[in-house]
């Protein structure tokens with residue numbers, strides 16, 4: 001696993017949409033293996049899996065991350081048209097921001113757990129509000145983060161009308177052969193994706209390793225007010241801890257390598 005040795009200064013002036021037009025769209029990229037890449041946009045990650053000329057994208061950043069996401073695809077020598085599907089860990093705005101753009105421009109499908117589809121289509125809402133955050137965690141680092149994500153579109157509620165459920169249990173017929181694992185709690189349809197080839201698991205927000213609201217890095221849950229069902233989120237750690245992987249690719253924070261069972265047990269014990 002290697003981290004690119006410079007911050008990719010991909011400067012993109014966002015010309016449309018209700019974002020701050022001077023937002024600097026940039027990304028950091030971790031190369032996980034030959035064909036797996038974990039990319040950080042606006043304090044949120046997406047993952048690219050490659051198989052020949054085809055890609056799978058896991059999660060899609062904030063609405064303001066569209067340019068950074070496309071830049072990350074170009075960075076590995078590909079085009080957005082190469083993405084066969086976006087797999088969604090859950091339908092919060094920081095993970096679905098580019099879905100409508102990719103679908104309208106390239107016809108890219110967006111697949112997720114059946115229980116997450118209503119969250120994506122707007123029939124159901126299972127997310128914390130900016131007020132929840134402000135009430136519980138107001139300090140300077142949080143204020144800076146709030147400003148940054150607001151500029152990236154955090155107060156929007158993208159309606160993903162084309163959201164669809166993935167077809168069956170077991171490995172999906174997509175680059176990287178990801179295996180969906182239902183880990184409800186953060187949202188009802190939260191899903192981790194096991195990547196057997198890389199010995200890794202993309203955990204979304206069911207297990208993170210860093211976040212401006214957390215005081216220290218390492219595998220843990222987000223503060224409980226972010227979870228639709230905090231008790232179920234703790235129970236889902238059991239499922240994650242039993243997976244055959246030693247590399248966590250989280251929705252927030254750096255990739256983390258270690259004993260997954262131990263990490264899950266510790267995360268379940270932490271106060272939050």
Ligand SMILES: [Zn+2]
Nearest residue numbers: 090092186205
């Ligand atoms: Zn979330």
Ligand SMILES: [Zn+2]
Nearest residue numbers: 092094205251
């Ligand atoms: Zn998130």
